[in-house]
Amino acid sequence: MKRTEIKDALQSENFEQEMNVKGWVRTKRSSKNVAFVALNDGSTIHNLQLVIDLDKIPETDLALMHTGASVSANGFLVSSAGSGQRVELSVSSIQLLGEANPDEYPLQPKKHSLEFLREKAHLRFRTNTFGAITRIRHAMIFAIHKFFNDKGYYNIHTPIITSSDAEGAGEMFQVTTLDLEKLPMNEENKIDFKQDFFGKASNLTVSGQLEAELAALALSKVYTFGPTFRAENSNTSRHLAEFWMIEPEVAFFDINDDMDLAEEMLKYLIQYALENCSDDLTFLSKRLEEEEKNKKADEKSMELISKLNFVLENSFERISYTEAVDILKNSNHNKKGKFQYPIEKWGADLQSEHERYLVEKHFKKPVILTNYPKEIKAFYMKQNEDGTTVRAMDVLFPGIGEIIGGSQREENYSKLLNRMEEMHIPVESMWWYLETRKFGSVPHAGFGLGFERLMLFVTGMGNIRDVIPFPRTPLNCEF
Ligand code: 4AD
Ligand code: MG
Numbered sequence: 120m121k122r123t124e125i126k127d128a129l130q131s132e133n134f135e136q137e138m139n140v141k142g143w144v145r146t147k148r149s150s151k152n153v154a155f156v157a158l159n160d161g162s163t164i165h166n167l168q169l170v171i172d173l174d175k176i177p178e179t180d181l182a183l184m185h186t187g188a189s190v191s192a193n194g195f196l197v198s199s200a201g202s203g204q205r206v207e208l209s210v211s212s213i214q215l216l217g218e219a220n221p222d223e224y225p226l227q228p229k230k231h232s233l234e235f236l237r238e239k240a241h242l243r244f245r246t247n248t249f250g251a252i253t254r255i256r257h258a259m260i261f262a263i264h265k266f267f268n269d270k271g272y273y274n275i276h277t278p279i280i281t282s283s284d285a286e287g288a289g290e291m292f293q294v295t296t297l298d299l300e301k302l303p304m305n306e307e308n309k310i311d312f313k314q315d316f317f318g319k320a321s322n323l324t325v326s327g328q329l330e331a332e333l334a335a336l337a338l339s340k341v342y343t344f345g346p347t348f349r350a351e352n353s354n355t356s357r358h359l360a361e362f363w364m365i366e367p368e369v370a371f372f373d374i375n376d377d378m379d380l381a382e383e384m385l386k387y388l389i390q391y392a393l394e395n396c397s398d399d400l401t402f403l404s405k406r407l408e409e410e411e412k413n414k415k416a417d418e419k420s421m422e423l424i425s426k427l428n429f430v431l432e433n434s435f436e437r438i439s440y441t442e443a444v445d446i447l448k449n450s451n452h453n454k455k456g457k458f459q460y461p462i463e464k465w466g467a468d469l470q471s472e473h474e475r476y477l478v479e480k481h482f483k484k485p486v487i488l489t490n491y492p493k494e495i496k497a498f499y500m501k502q503n504e505d506g507t508t509v510r511a512m513d514v515l516f517p518g519i520g521e522i523i524g525g526s527q528r529e530e531n532y533s534k535l536l537n538r539m540e541e542m543h544i545p546v547e548s549m550w551w552y553l554e555t556r557k558f559g560s561v562p563h564a565g566f567g568l569g570f571e572r573l574m575l576f577v578t579g580m581g582n583i584r585d586v587i588p589f590p591r592t593p594l595n596c597e598f
Pocket of ligand 2: 521
């Protein structure tokens with residue numbers, strides 16, 4: 120018999136034909152004559168209740184069907200008398216596929232902490248929370264491609280191994296095949312990378328932007344969506360060493376077009392989640408409420424689905440870095456010394472606490488900050504006339520801080536070259552990037568959306584390690 124997925128079974132009106140379902144046991148309980156098994160196959164957050172008549176199927180056959188065991192069951196769909204489900208499966212035969220010894224199986228039908236589940240990342244997919252997150256993650260990946268495809272953008276694969284540092288921040292993981300026990304040295308007594316696999320030093324990419332720019336200067340509208348790697352030693356709930364980034368790059372766009380695209384895209388993705396992931400979002404919303412029960416009223420976050428709708432319904436506040444610093448500097452929060460990093464003067468890099476203050480306390484909606492001091496931003500950003508700021512834009516979200524970082528790019532050859540030299544960016548090895556400013560250069564802009572930061576927002580989860588299946592963070596590379 121062909122397997123029916125539980126998602127379809129739960130919506131089926133077919134009460135006449137026998138059907139087969141397969142999945143993993145979530146819970147089992149027995150009374151004198153019947154046993155109930157809640158079965159889940161990942162197609163939906165909801166379980167199908169199997170009703171097993173112990174007169175027909177002896178308890179001994181059920182004995183091994185503990186939480187976590189896999190089973191295949193045939194039966195007829197019947198209207199359910201119990202509350203909580205429309206239909207259930209009246210089982211005619213059931214077979215154990217794989218057992219899960221309850222003395223060893225770590226996931227029991229009780230609440231496990233997220234920390235505990237991180238150590239069981241190979242099994243945590245089987246919990247309601249991670250099933251929901253995984254389905255939403257898929258929906259968001261699909262929606263991102265759909266958004267760009269519908270607008271006529273081309274997806275390009277940018278390299279994962281590169282020899283450049285796209286952000287110039289020196290946070291790269293080195294890639295090498297050199298024997299680390301016997302490193303070859305050159306005449307200057309430095310490591311001789313000429314003998315390395317690529318004949319030069321190489322690393323994992325921190326961003327696909329530079330290569331995306333090359334493509335945008337021919338195809339006009341492109342985007343990359345790939346893994347990026349950063350060896351920054353930030354042990355926070357918002358940083359990963361391996362994360363996924365969406366980077367559109369558009370010829371003939373200025374910074375305002377860039378902000379419009381960012382806002383449109385974020386709203387599109389949130390709308391898509393609301394329309395396509397409602398069961399999983401409802402579950403996560405209840406989970407969050409439960410989690411926050413013991414928090415004080417003013418520390419509680421907005422209910423998840425209301426929060427998503429709130430972002431859809433409000434336009435993002437757009438202000439300059441200078442205005443933001445004024446607000447922060449004059450805030451009571453700053454005056455009372457409540458920031459860990461007090462804001463004293465223009466030019467300070469903004470920390471996540473400042474970004475969140477602006478979003479959560481001051482404007483109470485997403486904020487886009489523009490025109491940052493050039494000293495705290497990357498070399499490729501377009502320099503403003505004032506000589507001190509660049510046309511950068513960061514999108515700040517409640518609970519997250521920076522979710523998008525982007526900019527208009529410097530398209531003027533000599534200005535770009537000067538800035539690269541000032542910032543000690545290796546100009547010779549970036550000749551190809553500079554050449555695009557020599558041949559048919561045009562204004563262009565783009566941004567990077569951190570996919571897991573988006574996932575944090577959409578799922579309401581508090582730690583970035585819980586919205587990617589296998590997080591990579593300092594001292595953590597299990598699985
Ligand atoms: O602001 P970032 O560093 O910008 C860039 O890499 C540009 N090249 C993007 C562009 O203009 N094409 O990173 C972009 C976004 C951040 O806003 C944040 O959401 C996310 O990537 N991000 C991280 N997410 C998780 N873990 C980390 N360590 C992250 N670093 C950045
Ligand atoms: Mg940034």
